[in-house]
Amino acid sequence: MKVPFLDYRVVNEPHFAAYQDAIRRVLESGWYILGKEVEAFEAEYAAYVGTPYCVGVANGLDALILILEGYKAMGLMRDGDEVIVPSNTYIASILAVSRAGLTPVPVEPDLSTYELDPARIEEAVTPRTRAILPVHLYGQCADMSGIVPIARKYGLKVIEDGAQSHGAAHGGVKSGALGDAAAHSFYPGKNLGAVGGDAGAVTTGDAELAGAIRALRNYGSDYKYHNLYKGYNSRLDEIQAAMLRVKLSHLDEENGRRREAAADYLAGIHNSAVVLPVVGKANEHVWHIFAVRVRRRDAFQAYLSENGIGTVIHYPIPPHRQPAYAEWRDRRYPISEKIHAEVISLPMGPALTRMEREAVIAAVNAWQE
Numbered sequence: 372m373k374v375p376f377l378d379y380r381v382v383n384e385p386h387f388a389a390y391q392d393a394i395r396r397v398l399e400s401g402w403y404i405l406g407k408e409v410e411a412f413e414a415e416y417a418a419y420v421g422t423p424y425c426v427g428v429a430n431g432l433d434a435l436i437l438i439l440e441g442y443k444a445m446g447l448m449r450d451g452d453e454v455i456v457p458s459n460t461y462i463a464s465i466l467a468v469s470r471a472g473l474t475p476v477p478v479e480p481d482l483s484t485y486e487l488d489p490a491r492i493e494e495a496v497t498p499r500t501r502a503i504l505p506v507h508l509y510g511q512c513a514d515m516s517g518i519v520p521i522a523r524k525y526g527l528k529v530i531e532d533g534a535q536s537h538g539a540a541h542g543g544v545k546s547g548a549l550g551d552a553a554a555h556s557f558y559p560g561k562n563l564g565a566v567g568g569d570a571g572a573v574t575t576g577d578a579e580l581a582g583a584i585r586a587l588r589n590y591g592s593d594y595k596y597h598n599l600y601k602g603y604n605s606r607l608d609e610i611q612a613a614m615l616r617v618k619l620s621h622l623d624e625e626n627g628r629r630r631e632a633a634a635d636y637l638a639g640i641h642n643s644a645v646v647l648p649v650v651g652k653a654n655e656h657v658w659h660i661f662a663v664r665v666r667r668r669d670a671f672q673a674y675l676s677e678n679g680i681g682t683v684i685h686y687p688i689p690p691h692r693q694p695a696y697a698e699w700r701d702r703r704y705p706i707s708e709k710i711h712a713e714v715i716s717l718p719m720g721p722a723l724t725r726m727e728r729e730a731v732i733a734a735v736n737a738w739q740e
């Protein structure tokens with residue numbers, strides 16, 4: 372039996388007819404940029420997350436950049452100011468800080484949850500620190516109960532990277548409503564994924580920031596041919612917005628199926644060589660990724676592949692070891708390095724069948740280190 376890591380076609384197939392209706396609606400409207408679909412998606416996603424504002428943008432990286440540029444436009448951050456980021460994350464969280472002209476300051480994660488460790492944040496705060504950027508990695512929230520009070524103590528903004536956590540919650544509050552602003556990616560592989568293109572959004576309760584980002588995504592223009600800022604072209608496509616509205620209406624149900632699959636894995640996998648994921652306190656996990664840790668990771672991946680099971684490594688090279696961050700080459704982030712060396716993601720998604728899960732569990736249990 373073959374179990375693919377994630378098959379986008381299988382995930383989207385149940386929605387094909389609804390997507391076709393959505394695309395037809397856009398075609399027939401004759402309005403192809405920043406129209407009714409973007410407006411409706413923004414309202415629906417803001418209501419879902421529980422924030423007053425949502426601004427659709429072109430992708431998740433831009434969502435992060437535009438939040439930081441928005442704060443710069445408001446005079447709250449300046450070139451060279453520092454933003455605390457996790458040392459283990461997808462590189463985009465860190466690239467955004469660099470792209471916005473700010474300085475990313477990596478802080479190590481908690482080895483059990485892989486999320487930014489609040490106990491290590493204060494030692495990284497300097498007079499130039501302006502924000503903490505926790506990433507809700509793999510589908511569960513960072514320890515926001517620990518992070519937000521530290522931010523308040525030092526007057527820092529909290530910017531959530533919610534690219535992997537659509538529908539997750541911490542203490543009953545949804546990802547995207549836990550800080551001052553949040554970036555969301557709708558890359559097709561995410562839990563709330565666009566189809567045939569990129570998409571992203573910012574959610575916030577800050578009216579001034581939402582207004583600045585609305586302008587920044589559209590050449591910095593607040594009204595037609597009037598430019599407040601040196602802005603970007605980073606708009607959410609009308610067609611992607613129309614299809615995301617379909618996808619959003621099924622998000623809770625699809626996250627529920629991911630939860631069932633994760634529950635099966637957690638109950639079924641018994642192998643002392645395989646470290647299972649831990650759900651952090653007060654967290655509702657949406658299992659974007661089911662990552663386990665194995666000492667002989669590459670041999671484990673080859674073994675699963677021989678057994679027809681697809682896996683992906685999220686992520687093989689830590690940010691401070693990337694050529695793009697050559698200036699960090701001599702730094703040591705031992706927890707992040709250990710995670711990057713041992714982590715491997717098992718098949719996960721809303722379309723994983725019972726038989727597929729059983730095949731994964733049997734193969735993982737039969738692995739001998």
Ligand SMILES: *Cc1c(COP(=O)(O)O)cnc(C)c1O
Pocket residue numbers: 430431432433460461463464506532534535555556557558569570571
């Ligand atoms: C996917 C992802 C991003 C970037 O989103 P894009 O839409 O691909 O630009 C940022 N941060 C994290 C943690 C991600 O997983």
